[in-house]
Amino acid sequence: MGRSIRVKAPATVSNLNCGFDVLGLAINEPFDTVELELTETGRIEIDDIRGCNTLSRDPAENVVGPVLRAMVTAMGVTAGFRVIIEKGIHPGSGVGSSAASSAAAAYAANLLFDNAFSLSELVGFAMEGERLASGSAHADNVAPSLFGGITLVRSYDPLDIVRLNVPPELFVVVILPDTEVKTSVARGLLDRQLPLETAVRQWGNVGGLVAGLYSEDYELIRRSLEDFVAEPRRAGLVPGFSGMKISALASGALGAGISGSGPSVFALSRGEASARAVMESMSRVMHSERIGFKAYLSPVSSRGAGIC
């Protein structure tokens, strides 16, 4: 029997309103766990997927397959893996379910390869899982799932991940409705072209949000949490969205929006007490609209993927 290791990687909220495809943050829970055993078969074998019965164990159809395959190829070895995945994050929920499994697999394999790769390189491998899951190798979930904290994908080519400062009082509420939105469908709703004026508004807010994170200016963060690109197109996909957003802001949230491509909805708050009030007001909306959901409250997680 080969060496084995068990790694968890957290759920993540990507886009953060203004930062479509570039910004994301990690939360403490939920998370996925991946257990890897290094073998000499050259094959990737998924022995079990716990906590979810809709994902394929065929490594060509599960995100861990292309991630591990890319790493084995980059190492130039004939290694294989036996894999057990424990899904804490419901697939298609918009909090980086595929990203967390991809990140955990990449992190675990790297430990078995004696840390041959940097965290930034692991982002590149984990993106292969995103490519399989959504048809688009985006990094705004895998980067925070691996690094923790709040990350910026400054560039995709070459890949350049920046860890941003995390203001200490920033708390995150995430409401996961009991429905699924395919990232590929959500991406298809977006306009392929943006008016220059809209793009300028969006990058003004990206600059404002990053400045607010570094200067720990919560009011600047609040003003910057606007989305002129994805939310206008996707809001209709997300059950309870407008009611939750209105109630979150009325309860003092700094901002609220669609997490990734939805249907999860997130809110940022200053302080845990404020976040709790926001979570309760969002939950009331979901109860009154009779939509099943799970709710999470977390500081921005300083930890990314790591050994269990």
Place this chain on the structure above:
Amino acid sequence: MGRSIRVKAPATVSNLNCGFDVLGLAINEPFDTVELELTETGRIEIDDIRGCNTLSRDPAENVVGPVLRAMVTAMGVTAGFRVIIEKGIHPGSGVGSSAASSAAAAYAANLLFDNAFSLSELVGFAMEGERLASGSAHADNVAPSLFGGITLVRSYDPLDIVRLNVPPELFVVVILPDTEVKTSVARGLLDRQLPLETAVRQWGNVGGLVAGLYSEDYELIRRSLEDFVAEPRRAGLVPGFSGMKISALASGALGAGISGSGPSVFALSRGEASARAVMESMSRVMHSERIGFKAYLSPVSSRGAGIC
């Protein structure tokens, strides 16, 4: 005779590659000076424009006219002004010539109005000069000319100006060719629609540049100084541009690009010695291409508009 005051406002470099219409910084020189005398005539009279013989003294055709008119209207008074403008900045050079006169006029009038307005409100008034000069009320030059330092226009509506951190070793070289580019012409070259992918690359860099300014990470600043929006369309308008950019980067500049809508070209460097080498290499290109020019080297100016 009424109260009078003399104010100077600095030249500015806007856009900074990635931050089209939102980012700008102030340099120590050149600058414009505006002398205002408060009158009770209700008229704006431009008595003299020194250092330039191409600008109109008609207040309907000179940027100070709409700036002062807007402020008088906002005050609800019947005041007038006698104005003397001293142009240190050549019009149409791309370093905020109209913005500096507009900023100086707004700042001076505000002093005569006993600081009735905040600096942010003065940006709004000074934008009226930009509207006259270029047909577009942009704020990315007037904001740094008023505030000094490096500014972000997070939002135009409502107007929201953010002063960003200035890394202490950041130096600016500006080469002003002896030619003119009309901002209105340069704006007309831009695509009105951007591919989403291009917009994502641009706002990734805006986030990276702002993060680099706060974390004083000069290598991150270097990587973020890319422009996928304006430079590809405008470079051909700017004499000597590609040669200067290549030589600036080869001489160690962090980045180089078109200042505003050109024809000035700027480079950012880490440290004064590096900036000097960059200035010399850019100057050699202009000499070899037989294009007349002026060259300036400055730290980012911490001072914006102020009393002379």
